[in-house]
Amino acid sequence: MIVFNYEEDVAAYTVKAATDPRVANRVIIYRPPANIASQSEQIFAWEKKTGRSLKRVHVLEEEIIKRSETLPFPDNIPVAVLHNIFIKGEQMGYELKEEDLEASKLYPDYNYTTIDQYLEMCLVNPLQTKLAAFA
Numbered sequence: 001m002i003v004f005n006y007e008e009d010v011a012a013y014t015v016k017a018a019t020d021p022r023v024a025n026r027v028i029i030y031r032p033p034a035n036i037a038s039q040s041e042q043i044f045a046w047e048k049k050t051g052r053s054l055k056r057v058h059v060l061e062e063e064i065i066k067r068s069e070t071l072p073f074p075d076n077i078p079v080a081v082l083h084n085i086f087i088k089g090e091q092m093g094y095e096l097k098e099e100d101l102e103a104s105k106l107y108p109d110y111n112y113t114t115i116d117q118y119l120e121m122c123l124v125n126p127l128q129t130k131l132a133a134f135a
Helices: 009-017 040-049 061-070 076-087 115-124
Strands: none
Touching: 040 115, 061 076
């Protein structure tokens, strides 16, 4: 499972937290409940929204690790990050505790962008590629 966070939502939560005394010297976790999905669920959602089927190519974990170790820097970074997120599941590798601050619960008045809303944006009005995006 992965957590999808739209960068504008992370920015909005960060601005809210910057002046919130409840957050002073604490870590905020961005894990909106409606945005927790597997890679397969995200692919299915895109197929449903577009009405098209995507061709699936399965790559063994060992091959991804090998690529992250053998590609030159910085080409190896996206491969390593995607391995960490989609295969290792590090975003969801721990349970939230009662004392953890999760952004969508801390600020329930903020309507974060759901996976479905983001896919709709990509379909109707594709976003400009950000400088930090993987090429």
